[in-house]
Amino acid sequence: MEELLGLSPRSFLSSFREHPDLRREKQQGCFVYFSSDLTIYERQKNQRLTMIRSAKLPSDIEAIAILVETIKDPDLEIEELCTLLKNKKYDITPEAVWNLFAYYGLSLKKTPPGPS
Numbered sequence: 620m621e622e623l624l625g626l627s628p629r630s631f632l633s634s635f636r637e638h639p640d641l642r643r644e645k646q647q648g649c650f651v652y653f654s655s656d657l658t659i660y661e662r663q664k665n666q667r668l669t670m671i672r673s674a675k676l677p678s679d680i681e682a683i684a685i686l687v688e689t690i691k692d693p694d695l696e697i698e699e700l701c702t703l704l705k706n707k708k709y710d711i712t713p714e715a716v717w718n719l720f721a722y723y724g725l726s727l728k729k730t731p732p733g734p735s
Contacts, residue, residue, distance in 0.1 A: 632650070632652070633650075635652060636650075639655060640654065640655050640656075641653070641654065641655055642654065642655045642660055646667075646724070649724055651667065671721075671722060674718040674721070674722055675712075675714060675715055675718055676715065676718055676719055676722055677711055677715045677716070677718075677719055681704075681709055681711050681715070682719055684704055684707065684709050684711075685700065685704065685711065685716055685719060688700055688703055688704060697713045697716050697717065698713055700716060701713055701716065
């Protein structure tokens with residue numbers, strides 16, 4: 620959002636925390652905004668849970684490899700990380716890396732991959 624709109628997501632989104640039409644919840648270390656309307660809220664929350672559960676995650680050994688390389692060089696872009704891992708015989712997609720970090724609520728200050 621910062622890149623597209625020129626607004627810092629932290630300061631921009633936090634200004635909505637008291638908005639009467641929104642409900643703010645902390646999930647996996649991140650704040651998520653939902654509708655304050657109970658029917659819409661429940662639908663949004665269920666959709667989010669379904670999305671998280673259906674996300675393609677790397678295997679345990681791949682996840683460890685991703686985390687090790689990220690700790691070694693936290694400034695790697697996701698594509699660079701995947702190339703590095705491919706050279707080490709891991710076939711990991713940028714989507715899988717993004718999903719791993721999102722699923723566990725880990726901070727990854729990179730742009731999420733577009734549709735495949």
